[in-house]
Structure formats: C-alpha cells, structure tokens
Amino acid sequence: MAVYTELAAETLEAFLGTYDIGTLVSFHGIAEGVENSNFLLRTTEGDFILTLFERRVNAAELPWFLGLMQHLAGRGLNCPLPVSDRSGTALRSLADRPAAITTFLPGVSATQLDAKLCLELGKVLARLHIAGEGYDAVRPNALSPAAWGPLLESCGESGDALSPGLTAEVRKALQNVEAAWPVPDALPRGQIHADLFPDNVFFQNGQVSGLIDFYFACTDFLAYDLAICLNAWCFRDEKTFEPSFAAAIIQGYESIRPLNDTEKAALPTLCQGAAIRFLLTRLYDWINTPADALVTRKDPLAYLRRLRHFQSVSHV
Amino acid sequence: MAVYTELAAETLEAFLGTYDIGTLVSFHGIAEGVENSNFLLRTTEGDFILTLFERRVNAAELPWFLGLMQHLAGRGLNCPLPVSDRSGTALRSLADRPAAITTFLPGVSATQLDAKLCLELGKVLARLHIAGEGYDAVRPNALSPAAWGPLLESCGESGDALSPGLTAEVRKALQNVEAAWPVPDALPRGQIHADLFPDNVFFQNGQVSGLIDFYFACTDFLAYDLAICLNAWCFRDEKTFEPSFAAAIIQGYESIRPLNDTEKAALPTLCQGAAIRFLLTRLYDWINTPADALVTRKDPLAYLRRLRHFQSVSHV
Numbered sequence: 155m156a157v158y159t160e161l162a163a164e165t166l167e168a169f170l171g172t173y174d175i176g177t178l179v180s181f182h183g184i185a186e187g188v189e190n191s192n193f194l195l196r197t198t199e200g201d202f203i204l205t206l207f208e209r210r211v212n213a214a215e216l217p218w219f220l221g222l223m224q225h226l227a228g229r230g231l232n233c234p235l236p237v238s239d240r241s242g243t244a245l246r247s248l249a250d251r252p253a254a255i256t257t258f259l260p261g262v263s264a265t266q267l268d269a270k271l272c273l274e275l276g277k278v279l280a281r282l283h284i285a286g287e288g289y290d291a292v293r294p295n296a297l298s299p300a301a302w303g304p305l306l307e308s309c310g311e312s313g314d315a316l317s318p319g320l321t322a323e324v325r326k327a328l329q330n331v332e333a334a335w336p337v338p339d340a341l342p343r344g345q346i347h348a349d350l351f352p353d354n355v356f357f358q359n360g361q362v363s364g365l366i367d368f369y370f371a372c373t374d375f376l377a378y379d380l381a382i383c384l385n386a387w388c389f390r391d392e393k394t395f396e397p398s399f400a401a402a403i404i405q406g407y408e409s410i411r412p413l414n415d416t417e418k419a420a421l422p423t424l425c426q427g428a429a430i431r432f433l434l435t436r437l438y439d440w441i442n443t444p445a446d447a448l449v450t451r452k453d454p455l456a457y458l459r460r461l462r463h464f465q466s467v468s469h470v
Numbered sequence: 471m472a473v474y475t476e477l478a479a480e481t482l483e484a485f486l487g488t489y490d491i492g493t494l495v496s497f498h499g500i501a502e503g504v505e506n507s508n509f510l511l512r513t514t515e516g517d518f519i520l521t522l523f524e525r526r527v528n529a530a531e532l533p534w535f536l537g538l539m540q541h542l543a544g545r546g547l548n549c550p551l552p553v554s555d556r557s558g559t560a561l562r563s564l565a566d567r568p569a570a571i572t573t574f575l576p577g578v579s580a581t582q583l584d585a586k587l588c589l590e591l592g593k594v595l596a597r598l599h600i601a602g603e604g605y606d607a608v609r610p611n612a613l614s615p616a617a618w619g620p621l622l623e624s625c626g627e628s629g630d631a632l633s634p635g636l637t638a639e640v641r642k643a644l645q646n647v648e649a650a651w652p653v654p655d656a657l658p659r660g661q662i663h664a665d666l667f668p669d670n671v672f673f674q675n676g677q678v679s680g681l682i683d684f685y686f687a688c689t690d691f692l693a694y695d696l697a698i699c700l701n702a703w704c705f706r707d708e709k710t711f712e713p714s715f716a717a718a719i720i721q722g723y724e725s726i727r728p729l730n731d732t733e734k735a736a737l738p739t740l741c742q743g744a745a746i747r748f749l750l751t752r753l754y755d756w757i758n759t760p761a762d763a764l765v766t767r768k769d770p771l772a773y774l775r776r777l778r779h780f781q782s783v784s785h786v
Contacts, residue, residue, distance in 0.1 A: 163578035163673075179576045179674065182510055185499035194498055194510065196576070260495045260512070262479035357479075358495065 158208045159191040159249050166195075166204070169248050172239045173255065175199050186353075189369060191251075194258065201258035203234060206251040211369050213252045218293050219368055220244050220254055222286070222345055229285040231278075232259060232356075232364045259364030261356025269402040272387055275355060276406025278362040279347075279383055283376045283411060286345030295348065295372040297431050299335050302328055305434045312441045317455055327461055328430055334423040336375065341417055346379035347371050351386040377417040380407055381424035384470060385432065385460050392456040395463050400470060418469070425464040433457035474524045475507040475565050482511075482520070485564050488555045489571065491515045502669075505685060507567075510574065517574035519550060522567040527685050529568045534609050535684050536560050536570055538602070538661055545601040547594075548575060548672075548680045575680030577672025585718040588703055591671060592722025594678040595663075595699055599692045599727060602661030611664065611688040613747050615651050618644055621750045628757045633771055643777055644746055650739040652691065657733050662695035663687050667702040693733040696723055697740035700786060701748065701776050708772040711779050716786060734785070741780040749773035 160183075167178050176199030184192050184203075191206040207216060220236040224244070227235035234256035236244035246253045264271050306324055313320035347354070349370040356364035380403070388399040407413070413421075436454040443451050464470070476499075483494050492515030500508050500519075507522040523532060536552040540560070543551040550572030552560035562569045580587050622640055629636035663670070665686040672680035696719070704715040723729070729737075752770040759767050780786070 162581035164580070164582045166578075178578060180578055180672070182498075183501035184510075185501050194500075262482075262494060262496055264480070265478035266480045356496070 159206050159251065161191075161193065161206075161249060165249065166193075169246075169253075170195075170197065172241075172246075173237065174240055175202065175237060175255070195255070202237065203256050203258055204248075204253065205256065206249060206253050208251065211252075215293065216245050216252055216254070218291055219371060221291065222289055222371055223256070223368055225289040226282065226285045226345075227257075229288075231282055231285045232362065233368065234259060234364075234366060259356055259366065261358040261363030263353045263355060264357055265352065267352060267387055267390075267399060269398045270360060271357065272399045272402035273406040274357070274360070274362050275350075275383060275387060276380075276403035276408075277410050278355070278365065279350060279379060279403075280407045280410035282347060282365065283344050283379065289345055292373040293371070295346075295374040297348075297370070297435065298374065299328075299332050299427060302427075302430055302434055303332075305438060309434070309437050309441055313437050313454065316437075316440070317458060320458065323458070324430065324433065324461075327426065327465065331423055331427045331430060335427065336416070336420050336423075341375040341377055341420060342414070343373060344376050345371060346374050346376060346382075348374065348379060348382060350379065350383050375417075375420075375424065376411075377413060377420060378424045378428065380404070380413075381421060381428040381470075382431075384421075384425050385428045385457070385464075389456070389460060389463075392453070393459060395460075404470070421470040422464055422467055425470055426461055429457045429461035429464055433461060475522050475567065477507075477509065477522075477565060481565065482509075485562070485569075486511075486513065488557075488562075489553065490556055491518065491553060491571070511571070518553065519572050519574055520564075520569065521572070522565060522569050524567065527568075531609065532561050532568055532570070534607055535687060537607065538605055538687055539572070539684055541605040542598065542601045542661075543573075545604075547598055547601045548678065549598075549684065550575060550680075550682060575672055575682065577674040577679030579669045579671060580673055581668065583668060583703055583706075583715060585714045586676060587673065588715040588718035589722040590673070590676070590678050591666075591699060591703060592696075592719035592724075593726050594671070594681065594722075595666060595695060595719075596723045596726035598663060598681065599660050599695065605661055608689040609687070611662075611690040613664075613686070613751065614690065615644075615648050615743060618743075618746055618750055619648075621754060625750070625753050625757055629753050629770065632753075632756070633774060636774065639774070640746065640749065640777075643742065643781065647739055647743045647746060651743065652732070652736050652739075657691045657693055657736060658730070659689060660692050661687060662690050662692060662698075664690065664695060664698060666695065666699050691733075691736075691740065692727075693729060693736060694740050694744065696720070696729075697737060697744040697786075698747075700737075700741050701744045701773070701780075705772070705776060705779075708769070709775060711776075720786070737786040738780055738783055741786055742777055745773050745777035745780055749777060 176197035179196040181193050181195045184194050189210050190208050193204040195202045195204050223233050226233045237255045238244045311321050354367045384400050388396050390396050433454050436452050440451050492513035495512040497509050497511045500510050505526050506524050509520040511518045511520050539549050542549050553571045554560045627637050670683045704712050706712050749770050752768050756767050
C-alpha cells in the first residue's frame with residue numbers, strides 16, 4: 155500500500171480551478187491501491203477521489219476504463235463516476251502523470267466474510283454485468299489464458315523454492331485448463347471487473363455501497379468474473395473452501411442473471427483458470443518484488459490451494 | 471510515510487460502538503506521519519482521525535499529549551480535540567496499540583511558503599503558547615541540549631561520509647551552544663509544540679485552520695519553539711535563508727506575545743540549537759534507516775546549512 159507521488163496543495167488548488175467542483179478544503183493521500191496514487195479530496199462541494207496513474211496501467215487504455223465507469227454509473231451502478239473539467243475532459247494530467255477525479259463512495263470493505271455478504275456480492279456482480287451492456291468498446295483481457303504460459307515460463311523454476319514441484323504442477327494444470335477453456339462464443343461475454351476482491355467492494359448496513367478499482371476490467375466471459383469471485387471470496391483464511399459462501403454468491407448472481415447450462419458446466423474450468431491467473435501474477439510479483447519493498451507481497455501458494463480445490467470438483 | 475497497522479472494518483465498527491459519535495460510514499488509512507498509523511474516519515456524525523500509536527511515542531506519555539490537546543482546544547486553538555468514549559476515556563486500545571480518536575481539521579499544508587503565511591504562523595505559535603498557560607503538567611524536552619551530545623556520539627563518524635568534517639564541526643557547534651544556552655529560568659517557559667513544520671500547519675483561505683501532530687510537544691523555552699519555526703519555515707529550497715519570512719514570523723508572534731530582550735538576545739543560540747537538534751535526529755535516522763525503507767529519509771545537511779547560517783548572525 156503506497157502513495158507514490160506527493161502533491162503540493164498549491165498544485166492541486168490550481169488543478170481544481172479548472173473544474174466546477176468547488177475549492178479545496180483538505181486532501182489526504184490514502185494508503186490504498188498498489189498501482190496508483192490516490193488522494194481523498196474534500197472541496198466546498200463534496201468529497202472526491204483523485205487518482206494519479208503511476209504504472210502498469212497503460213495510459214492509452216485509461217479512456218476505456220473511465221468510459222466504462224461513466225457508463226456503469228450512468229446505469230445506476232455504485233462505482234466511481236469520473237468527473238469532467240469545465241472543458242468536458244475527465245482524463246487529465248497532473249504532476250506529470252495521467253490523472254482523474256472521481257466521486258467518493260461511502261462504505262467499508264469487509265474482512266470477516268459471511269454468506270450474507272457473499273449473497274450481496276453475487277447480486278452486484280450480476281448487476282455490473284447487466285449495466286455493462288451497451289458499452290461496446292472491447293478491451294481484450296490482457297491476463298487471459300494466452301498470457302499465462304509466457305508468465306509461467308518467465309518465472310523459470312523460481313516457484314519450486316516456494317513449493318517443490320510447483321512449476322511442473324502449474325504447467326500441467328495450465329495445459330488441462332487451456333484444453334478445456336471455452337471457445338470465445340461458447341459463453342455470454344461482456345464487460346467484467348476481473349479483480350472483484352473483498353477490498354474492492356464497499357458495504358454499508360449489509361448492502362453493497364460501492365465497487366472500486368476498475369483498472370483490470372476487460373471484455374471476457376461473464377462467468378469468468380464469477381469464477382474470480384469464487385476464488386477471492388470463498389476460502390476462509392486463504393485455505394478452507396466455504397461451500398455456503400460459493401452457493402450464496404451463485405444464488406445472488408442468478409437472482410439477477412441466471413447462468414445457462416454451458417456456463418454452469420464451465421465453472422470448474424473457469425475457477426481453475428482464475429486460480430492459475432492469480433497464482434501466476436502473485437508468483438511473478440513475489441519473484442520480482444524485494445522482500446522489504448513498499449508493497450506487501452501476497453503468497454502465491456494460497457492460489458495453488460485454490461487450484462487444487464477446483465481441480466477436485468465436478469461442479470462448483 | 472506509512473500506515474503501519476491494517477485495521478478491519480468489523481474491528482473498527484465494534485470500537486466505535488463504545489463512543490457516541492455515530493456509526494462508521496467509511497475509513498481510509500492516510501499516508502501521513504511516520505510515527506503512527508492514522509485513519510480518516512467518517513461516521514454518521516462527522517469526520518474524525520483515529521490514531522494508533524506505533525512506536526517512539528512512549529505510551530506512558532500519551533495522557534500528557536492528549537491532555538494538552540484537550541486543554542489547547544478548550545482554549546480555542548484549532549488543534550485536534552481528543553474524543554472520549556462513553557466512559558469518558560480518550561486514550562484507548564485498538565489492535566493491540568494505544569489508540570485515540572480526535573476531531574478532523576480542515577485545511578491543507580502549504581508548500582510554497584511566503585511572508586503572509588509566515589506572519590500567520592507566527593501569530594498562531596504565540597496563540598499556542600498563551601493557550602498552553604494553565605496546563606501545569608510538565609513534560610521535559612527529551613530532545614534538549616543534554617540529549618544532543620549522546621545522540622551525536624551514537625552516530626560515530628558516520629556523518630563524515632555525508633560531508634567531510636561534519637562530526638567535528640557539529641561537536642564544536644554543540645559545545646558553543648551548550649555554553650551559551652540560557653539557564654532554565656532565564657527565559658519564559660511553557661508548553662511548546664517543538665515540531666511545527668509546514669506539514670503540521672493547515673491553512674484555509676490564507677488563515678491557519680489547524681495545528682496537528684503534538685507528539686513532540688514538551689515544556690521548554692517558548693522562544694525555542696520560535697527558533698524551531700525559524701529553522702523550519704525560513705529556508706527556501708532547504709538552502710537560502712529568507713529574511714522576510716523570519717521577520718514575518720517574529721512580527722506575527724510579537725503581535726500576540728512580545729518577546730522580552732533576553733529572549734531576543736538568545737534567539738541566535740536557540741536557532742543554532744534547533745538546527746543541531748534536527749541535524750542530529752536526521753543524521754541518526756539517515757544512518758539507521760535502510761535507503762529503500764518505507765520512510766523517506768530527510769537530508770541532514772539541510773540543517774548543517776541552517777546551523778552555519780545562524781552561527782553567522784548576531785541577531786535573527
């Protein structure tokens with residue numbers, strides 16, 4: 155967790171002068187997100203989040219992300235709404251970085267998950283998928299199965315130091331998942347969040363009050379987003395699968411958007427794929443992040459356990 | 471800048487349940503302060519800062535600091551007001567750390583200083599000193615001249631790597647300052663902030679809207695607090711002394727609390743002492759902080775330049 159860029163009040167005040175959102179009352183760098191610098195702004199008109207895009211996010215893709223958030227917010231989803239300046243531009247530049255102001259969302263992330271929260275998560279995921287309809291620009295998933303092989307090979311055998319035999323095990327799993335992966339038109343596609351972990355979901359009074367961090371969003375199988383959530387929300391202590399959580403997510407999802415039989419049948423494969431995707435990016439970061447760096451490294455093995463779980467089931 | 475402790479929403483909600491300040495709407499770790507973990511809380515009643523005290527701050531001294539802030543706020547100074555729980559207790563424990571909730575102060579720190587801001591700073595410093603009257607508990611200054619010698623010696627000759635001859639130069643300066651330092655009853659004493667750098671002063675519309683970070687406050691010469699501000703506010707780019715800034719701080723200060731002749735005469739010595747104090751703690755941190763650590767190291771040499779400046783003047 156880090157704020158990468160420091161910002162002078164005078165710089166920010168001048169920047170805000172080009173918007174119609176009041177004058178600066180206070181601002182604080184917030185320790186959230188590892189990819190970007192985020193500031194909580196209070197102006198005389200309200201609260202906002204200012205994001206300076208630091209790295210990983212490709213600046214050329216920012217209009218797609220901001221456009222998606224505008225589309226989703228316009229269709230009633232509680233996601234950050236990019237705010238345009240007086241000239242109508244939402245994507246700006248500040249401190250030599252791409253920058254955007256969005257609305258502030260109330261609510262807090264849950265760390266003690268339960269089936270009720272999972273039910274609400276499932277509902278909002280389906281609402282997100284429906285709200286994404288009509289946003290026709292396609293952003294291919296940069297972390298799709300085609301990317302996993304090269305990512306695994308770029309890690310060499312380093313994973314074996316974490317768990318003996320890991321590289322061979324993941325290589326085999328990847329072959330199986332690639333062979334079973336649905337062809338592009340086999341399942342309903344649309345805009346997916348692709349990173350809807352508990353820290354990206356705000357709750358208030360047991361209801362979802364906001365979804366944040368859309369910078370992995372892309373166009374892919376809707377059911378793959380569900381598979382990511384089943385990975386991210388259903389393992390207690392990063393270890394033990396909680397069938398009641400998974401059932402609640404699916405129940406919530408289907409109460410808004412029922413899955414078809416092909417999606418249901420594909421879920422174990424999609425869940426294995428999602429486990430591989432997070433295993434590989436965590437492994438890559440593990441290898442490439444110094445142990446004492448600013449960013450907390452996340453344990454790749456938590457996803458090896460998930461992978462093995464989803465390999466062991468015939469339906470989720 | 472760092473949040474050291476992560477906090478679960480559920481933990482915080484339970485904690486807030488023992489206060490009468492509403493229920494949790496949102497909270498964000500803010501990237502401010504290197505000593506403690508700070509969170510900006512929004513409740514249904516308003517905004518607050520939650521501080522978890524991490525280190526350096528001696529827990530046994532926290533009641534003194536919180537009591538000082540209550541005293542100062544009660545006398546109209548815009549400083550964080552510690553909020554008591556239903557049982558009347560302000561100093562609590564959360565996540566195995568001492569913890570306190572205070573009121574949130576609007577405003578932003580200035581980075582582009584000018585004489586007008588310095589004038590306001592001088593006024594508020596004098597107001598702080600007057601507001602401190604009547605708070606009779608004494609907290610000796612742990613970073614007084616008596617502490618500087620041992621601090622310098624604990625750094626060995628490491629400073630010479632930063633600037634050849636630094637250790638001998640500071641040792642000599644320290645001897646001179648110690649010899650010239652006023653005896654305890656020579657100058658008016660009281661509660662001082664002792665760390666009133668620009669980041670600890672919030673402005674709004676050119677007026678001081680808040681003073682924060684009282685965890686170096688102590689009982690010492692009032693004029694020494696002024697000397698710290700003259701060090702902290704009057705060197706452009708950490709290099710060039712700005713006489714107009716210094717004159718404005720003193721003018722602002724004296725418009726509220728005139729200095730007596732002994733204080734005026736002592737200022738060059740007090741300013742040299744303040745330069746030594748920050749030089750030494752920065753040097754100590756420089757040596758003891760890994761270059762790639764979470765905390766940004768501050769250049770000790772910026773205070774060697776200040777020391778030399780204040781050695782060269784007969785009055786400030």
